[in-house]
Amino acid sequence: MSNQPNTQAPQQLAQSCADAMYQRDEASRNLGMEITQVSPGKATVTMPVSSIMVQGHGSCHGGYLFTLADSAFAFACNSYNKATVASGCSIDYMLGAREGDLLTASAVEQSRGNRTGVYDITITNQNGHVVALFRGKSYQVRGEVIQSENNQ
Numbered sequence: 162m163s164n165q166p167n168t169q170a171p172q173q174l175a176q177s178c179a180d181a182m183y184q185r186d187e188a189s190r191n192l193g194m195e196i197t198q199v200s201p202g203k204a205t206v207t208m209p210v211s212s213i214m215v216q217g218h219g220s221c222h223g224g225y226l227f228t229l230a231d232s233a234f235a236f237a238c239n240s241y242n243k244a245t246v247a248s249g250c251s252i253d254y255m256l257g258a259r260e261g262d263l264l265t266a267s268a269v270e271q272s273r274g275n276r277t278g279v280y281d282i283t284i285t286n287q288n289g290h291v292v293a294l295f296r297g298k299s300y301q302v303r304g305e306v307i308q309s310e311n312n313q
Contacts, residue, residue: 171200171201172200172201174201174240174241174242175199175201175240175241176199178236178239178242178306178307179196179199179204179236179239179240181306181307182236182239182306183196186232188228189206189228192225192228192229193209193211194206194207194229195207196236197265199236199240201240201241202238202240202241202269202270202273203240203269203270204233204234204236204237204267204268205266205268206229206232206233206236206266206268207263207265207266208225208266209261209262209263209264210225210258210259210260210262210263210264211260212260215259215260218257219257219259220257220258220259221259221260223252223254226252226258226284226292226293227250227252227293227295229266230252230266230268230282230284230293230295231247231250231295231297232266233266233267233268233282234250234280234282234295235247236268237269237270237280238268238270238278238280238297238299239306242305242306242307243306244301244304244306245278245299245300245301245302246299246302247297247299248298248300249298250295250297250298251295251296252293252294252295253293253294253295254292254293255293255294256292256293258286258292262286262287263286263287264284264285264286264287265284265285265286265287266282266283267282267283267284267285268280268281268282268297269281269282273299275301276301277299277301278298278301279297279298279299280296280298280299281294281296282294282295282296282297
C-alpha cells in the first residue's frame with residue numbers, strides 16, 4: 162500500500178482525501194454537514210439550519226455560516242493530498258438563513274501556487290439565493306491528508 166493514495170487519479174485522490182478528512186472532522190459531522198461533491202480544488206458541502214443555530218434576531222448565527230464555508234474551503238484545498246490550512250479568511254453576509262433552511266457551500270479554487278492558494282466559497286439556500294460570500298487563503302504545511310505506510 163506504500164504511497165498508493167498518491168498514485169490515484171486526481172478525482173479519486175480528491176474523494177479519498179475528503180473521505181479521510183470527514184471521518185476525522187467531528188465538528189462538521191456534528192453540525193449535520195455532508196460533502197455532496199468534491200474534485201481537485203473544489204468541494205460542495207450542505208448543512209441544515211437547526212434551532213440551536215438561530216441567534217437573537219431569528220436568523221442563523223454568522224459563526225455557523227462561517228463554519229460551513231470554512232469546511233467547504235478545507236475539503237477543496239486539501240483535495241491534492243497536501244496538508245493545507247487556512248492562513249486567512251473573510252466573509253460577507255448577504256441574506257439571513259432561517260431554521261429549516263438547507264444551506265450549500267460551494268468552494269472553488271481561484272489560484273494555487275507551491276504553498277499558497279485562494280478559494281472563493283458561495284453559500285446559497287435551498288432557493289438558490291446567496292446567503293454569504295467567503296474568501297479563504299490557504300497555506301500548505303508539511304504532511305499529507307492520507308498518510309502512506311512510509312510516513313506513518
